[in-house]
Amino acid sequence: SQELEQSPQSLIVQEGKNLTINCTSSKTLYGLYWYKQKYGEGLIFLMMLQKGGEEKSHEKITAKLDEKKQQSSLHITASQPSHAGIYLCGADLGAQKLVFGQGTRLTINP
Amino acid sequence: EPEVTQTPSHQVTQMGQEVILRCVPISNHLYFYWYRQILGQKVEFLVSFYNNEISEKSEIFDDQFSVERPDGSNFTLKIRSTKLEDSAMYFCASRPNRDEKLFFGSGTQLSVL
Numbered sequence: 181s182q183e184l185e186q187s188p189q190s191l192i193v194q195e196g197k198n199l200t201i202n203c204t205s206s207k208t209l210y211g212l213y214w215y216k217q218k219y220g221e222g223l224i225f226l227m228m229l230q231k232g233g234e235e236k237s238h239e240k241i242t243a244k245l246d247e248k249k250q251q252s253s254l255h256i257t258a259s260q261p262s263h264a265g266i267y268l269c270g271a272d273l274g275a276q277k278l279v280f281g282q283g284t285r286l287t288i289n290p
Numbered sequence: 291e292p293e294v295t296q297t298p299s300h301q302v303t304q305m306g307q308e309v310i311l312r313c314v315p316i317s318n319h320l321y322f323y324w325y326r327q328i329l330g331q332k333v334e335f336l337v338s339f340y341n342n343e344i345s346e347k348s349e350i351f352d353d354q355f356s357v358e359r360p361d362g363s364n365f366t367l368k369i370r371s372t373k374l375e376d377s378a379m380y381f382c383a384s385r386p387n388r389d390e391k392l393f394f395g396s397g398t399q400l401s402v403l
Contacts, residue, residue, distance in 0.1 A: 213391060222381065222396040223333070230389070268333060276321060276338040276345040276388055283332055 183207070184271055186281035193259055194289050201254045201284045203269030210272040212245050212252045217266040217283070226254075226267075256286075264288045292316045296382050296395035303372055303402055311367045311398045313382030322365045323383040323392065324357065326350070333381070339365065372402045 185204045193199050203212070214226040227236045229245035229252060236243050240257045256263055264287055270280040295314040303309050315322050324336040338345040339357055356368045365384075369376055379399050383392040 223394040225391045228391050277335055279335050280333045
């Protein structure tokens with residue numbers, strides 16, 4: 181079974197629409213990270229959440245970590261073509277093992 | 291912003307050959323990682339390294355794999371006898387401490403023929 185489950189696996193939205201990507205763990209997370217990957221390229225850091233109930237925003241992207249620290253969501257407002265890519269949530273599962281979910285492939289249609 | 295550097299960007303090798311993938315982490319970072327991503331699949335954790343020893347490794351990281359920090363700046367991943375299924379993008383990452391984000395290199399695309 182996956183240590184981190186992301187949903188949906190893929191998402192197609194019209195430019196200008198809002199969207200949400202979710203990341204769930206069965207374990208309490210020590211730290212939750214959101215990264216973006218463009219096809220065939222490296223991982224670009226978006227945000228890090230560490231405290232239960234924490235919420236962070238950067239430009240049109242908002243990430244939240246629930247109080248139990250087992251679920252996170254990434255919300256994009258008024259999506260643009262530049263938001264297209266693969267969004268990955270990652271988490272420290274104790275010690276020094278940071279693992280990633282399977283990713284959400286986001287396509288923005290003009 | 292400082293960067294993690296990986297070389298080469300592409301490597302082609304014959305099955306059964308040894309390969310060494312090289313990484314230069316950011317200079318003041320203490321924690322080092324290797325990940326791999328098979329085409330179209332998830333980014334998979336291979337190994338973490340701290341204080342000159344392996345901290346954690348996944349089930350993928352078997353006896354064919356080894357890591358080394360030979361000179362205080364480079365961090366290498368060696369695959370002793372490559373298999374076809376080792377074909378993947380390999381990412382190196384580092385962070386200054388374990389509560390910080392990971393900084394990723396741009397990856398080495400390994401193709402085993």
